[in-house]
Amino acid sequence: MSFPEDPRLIEAKAIPMTEMVDRLGIAGLKRMANEMVGPCPLCGGRDRFGINxxxxAFLCRKCDLRGGDQIALAMGVLNLDFKGALSWLCGDQPAELDPREVERRRQLAAEAERKQREEADRYRRRAVSDARLIWKKARPGRLGVVRAYLLARGITSDMLPEIPEALRFIVDHPYVKKVGREYVTAHRGPCMVAGILSPAGELTAVHQTWVDRAPPHGKARISLEGESLPAKLVRGSKKSGAIRLLTPKGADTLVMGEGVETTLTAMAAQPFANAAYWAGVDLGNMAGRMQRVKGRRYSGLPDMSDADAFVPPLWVKRLVFIMDGDSDPKMTRAKLECGLRRAMALNPGLQGQIVHAGAGVDLNDVLMDGAPDGEGCDD
Ligand SMILES: [Zn+2]
Known part of the structure; x- marks a missing residue:
């Protein structure tokens, strides 16, 4: 057997990231669940740097230092090229390496990868079981705070006579955030809970929106130690899932926005006959992984090896994505096209369509008279 690659690559990728942090002298990172978070070793950005x-994968949200493995981290922090980083990590390449040693290193790397996968599985199972407990605790949306919240977002009872079953609520729901090793309750209060179903129709995640107790019952303002937190959180495994707001019998069109509010607003306007209305939870889920094409920032082409993206059921003959105008329009458009092309590739004959209400306003914002949505950010 020949060596298809430098054996030091395997060695480098088997170094635990925690050890990398020590070797590179990155100081001040705190362990939070499966992340290390703290000051960026390059720009010093406080709490902006994290390693998953x-x-x-690592990322600084300030200076954009980013990458996906040990070598990239050494390159970024030490300002080395690839070869330099590899030598720094594993020494200069030995003239010849004993094949048994290569095999041993391969096995070590495989074992490390298996452990990582197992831990990810365990984490996912726990998240899904949490989501199911929250869903069980929640009561039908028509009985509680959901109506008031939707009204605050411009969706009246006339527009939406019946609250979809996918929307429930909890009167007093804790907003829990993990800080270091501790769980801190940053907020408690009424919460709208939307069920996220997997393609098989099983509940695998919940989308939670904390609602302000005081009128007009918009999104709650939540902060922890002076830092404001998003009023919306997903718990569970949302991948490939959707919030199924309305699925009439015989539907052949699926209209999908990112959020519940946008999708409900479209639903009230009834722009399409025989249409189901599902919220896609987030753009990443609707788009799936995008192909990287040299020279183009966003290719809009789906990476078909991504098994975690949303794919519409086979009854969908027309898939309509609603474009929220409040984020970078080029990126948003490319992502939506990516998702539509994925669906069209998997379901020949399916027609993809993007609808939007112009730059800077989403469908919900139009209804709200163009008022910007300034309360916290979506997840
Ligand atoms: Zn930085």
Missing amino acids: LRSN
């Missing part, structure tokens, strides 16, 4: 210990 399951995927080995």
Whole structure:
């Protein structure tokens, strides 16, 4: 057997990221669940730098230092090229390496990868079981705070005579955030809970929106130690899932926005006959992984090896994505096209369509008279 690659690559990728942090002298990172978070080793950005210990991806949200493995981290922090980083990590390449040693290193790397996968599985199972407990605790949306919240977002009872079963509520729901090793309740209060169903129709996640107790019952303002937190949180495994707001019998069209509010607003306007209305939870889920094409920032082409993206059921002959105008329009458009092309590739004959209400306003915002949605950010 020949060596298809430098054996030091395997060695480098088997170094635990926690050890990398020590070796590179990155100081001040705190362990939070499966992440290490703290000051950026390059720009010093406070709490802007994080390393995901399951995927080995790292990112600074300030200076955009980013990458996906040990070598990239060494390159970024030490300002080395690839060869330099590899030598720094594993020494200069030995003239010849004993094949048994290569095999041993391969096995070590495989074992490390298996452990990582197992931990990710365990984490996912726990998240899904949490989501199911929250869903069980929640009561039908028509009985509680959901109506008031939707009204505050411009969706009246005339527009939406019946609250969809996918929307429930909890009167006093804790907003829990993990800080270091501790769980801190940053807020408690009424919460709209939307069920996220997997393609098989099983509840695998919940989308939670904390609602302000005081009128007009918009999104709650939540902060922890002076830092404001989003009023919306997903618990569970949302991948490939959707919030199924309305699925009439015989539907052949699926209209999908990112959020519940946008999708309900479209639903009230009834722009399409025989249409189901589902919320896609987030753009990443609707788009799936995008192909990287040299020279183009966003290719709009789906990476078909991504098994975690949303794919519409086979009865969908027309898939309509609603474009929220409040984020970077080029990126948003490319992502939506990516998702539509994925669906069209998997379901020949399916027609994809993007509808939007112009730059800077989403469908919900139009209804709200163009008022910007300034309360916290969506997840
Ligand atoms: Zn930085």
